[in-house]
Amino acid sequence: MERGGSGDRATERGTRWAHRLAWVLWAVTFPLIWMGGFVTTYDAGMAVPDWPNTYGYNLFLYPIESWLKTWDIFLEHSHRLIASAAGFVSIALMVALWRTGSARFRRLGVVVFILVCMQGVIGGLRVLGQELLLANLHGCIAPLFFGLVTGVVVITGRAIVGSDQAIRYAQQSLFRSVAGWRFVLVATIYTQIVVGAQLRHLPPTLSPGWAFLWTIVHLIVAGLIGVFLGIVWWRECREHPSQLFWLKILSGIYAIQLTLGLFTWVVNYNFPIWFLDYFLAISYTVVKGGAAQALVTTAHTATGSLLLAAGVASWLTAAMNPGSQNLRMHQPA
Structure with missing residues (x-):
């Protein structure tokens, strides 16, 4: 597709940024799944009893020596930090998808944001309520989110090298x-x-x-x-x-x-x-x-x-x- 106007060039730049951010989110989410798996394997999900704080500290201000001292706390707090990074990148991705001007991309960005927020809240409620059902749900949403992010990578990549025609055909x-x-x-x-x-x-x-x-x-x-x-x-x-x-x-x-x-x-x-x-x-x-x-x-x-x-x-x-x-x-x- 020829992109001659300034609007088309802006759309292409927005799509490229969205594609890059989708890759970043993909690269953050996969280690997050690994860390979540370790938390479950070691039964460390309740090592930190409060949420969204960590033992009363702001998540990002928890002392490093306390974080590294106990294995279970290290796993759970690391899981939270990586999850926070995924949340921030998801917000950036939603903004980038919104700036493409494509209604389809905007909806996709909103879905990514909603799903990552749901996952974070469910994880927090699981800690506060100690409900095994929430742990199950938390473990099921993580791969779903990872699959969604993979879809964003594929679709935005196709939009860069091709045109909306391929995406319309896909629908x-x-x-x-x-x-x-x-x-x-x-x-x-x-x-x-x-x-x-x-x-x-x-x-x-x-x-x-x-x-x-x-x-x-x-x-x-x-x-x-x-x-x-x-x-x-x-x-x-x-x-x-x-x-x-x-x-x-x-x-x-x-x-x-x-x-x-x-x-x-x-x-x-x-x-x-x-x-x-x-x-x-x-x-x-x-x-x-x-x-x-x-x-x-x-x-x-x-x-x-x-x-x-x-x-x-x-x-x-x-x-x-x-x-x-x-x-x-x-x-x-």
């Missing part, structure tokens, strides 16, 4: 043909994340049967992700063999996630008896709260969000570029 084709199957894949990945959140926040008074049930559901949905990924591969290879970039990324992350899932079981519950009896006798002791348990479990959680982000990128690029070559996120200038 008509998001749920059709191959793009429609990719949406089903994204929805299934998110369902898997929600089920995983239930496993991570099981009430201690719940009977063991519920944990077993959620585990079975978790495994079934993981299998469905593989099925839908295979369907998309089959359709793409048949109809658009040049559009496989994001499918390769998705498949790689999916394989990593399955591997991490297996190791997550091992570091939390040890190797199954049948594996030790019939395959390989391995001597391993589960260490509650140990480094291996924390790192592997949190990596499994974070990789689930990364898989969702890759799914969103795959879905949107398929919708906006039905006949294009390699589909990649546009990198910031």
